[in-house]
Amino acid sequence: MPISPMELTSRQLLEFTAAVACEAMNRSFEQYFVPLVFDAASFERRFRGENVDAEASKLWFRGEELVGLVLIARRGWNSRVAAMGLVVEARGKGYGKTMLRAAIKEATARGDRKLLLEVFAPNEPARRLYEGLGFRNTRLLTSFNCPIDRAQSSPPALTETDPREVARRLSAEVDAELPWMFAPETLAAVAPPVRGFHLEGKAFAIVRADPHRTLLLTLIVPKTWRGQGWGTRLLHLLEGSYADRAFMAPSVAPGPFAMFLAARGWQPQALTLFEMVLPLPQVVGN
Secondary structure, three states: OOOOHHHOEEEEHHHOOHHHHHHHHHHHOOOOOOOOOOOHHHHHHHHHOOOEOOOOOEEEEEOOEEEEEEEEEEEOOEEEEEEEEEOHHHOOOOHHHHHHHHHHHHHHHHOOOEEEEEEEOOOHHHHHHHHHOOOEEEEEEEEEEOOOOOOOOOOOOOEEEOHHHHHHHHHHHOOOOOOHHHOHHHHOOOOOOOEEEEOOOOOEEEEEEOOOEEEEEEEEOOHHHOOOOHHHHHHHHHHHHOOOOEEEEEEEOOOHHHHHHHHOOOEEOOOOEEEEEEEOOOOOOO
16 A cells, blocks of 8 residues: 655755765656766765755655655745655655645745746656646746867867856846856856856856766856857857867757857757746745
8 A cells, every 4th residue: 555645754955975865866866857867076066056955955755765855955035946856666656746845835934935946848747746836837948959060179269267257247247037057156156177268358158078068057248249259259169179079058048048059050959948936925924
């Protein structure tokens, strides 16, 4: 007989070592849409800049058996479900609803104004769960792939700079609300091997070179220099610098950056994400 979701218990992430949390993460995302496999170091690097709160984040259990986890990131009045997953054996039993309801209740009690998350568009069961709890789609996030027919080069014109400086430029130059993982607050916390570059102080970028691919995390041209081709030149130099591997820009929101990439031949991926938001009721006294 299935055990009732009411019999689940949770423990705060701060009670566990990074190695144990990493193992729980890997188990909770087995057979997922996109494989997620971490070691303790990459787990820590991934979530450092996202402001994951080890007190608000929970590992969930049924007796002594791991059921899944919910990682919660927090900034100011906003919270985000940075990761939520169930081990294979626990899926399809209603446990996810119990876990997420608890996260919503705790965020409301803290006085948070909204809770957001991202979900792969084809993941219908997860989307139905979130919509049933009040989350609504706000925008579609699309990843772009760089054209593969690019010449490798070692451009002398690119100058390395502190990624934090690029994040400062991004904050000063972009008024729109960027996806959490690529917001200035997140990018200000990255560190080597993530690298920042600028082209004559007129265009700036942050990239992360993984073993088999490179991610373009942001590219920004200050307003003074826009419309003069600086962004295009910087992008071409980066394409040549990383021509030995796949090059992509993940989870790009609709707007100027997406149009910039598309106009320069970058191809949108079929697998997209919905950003979803749940406004939270305000508790008297918060």
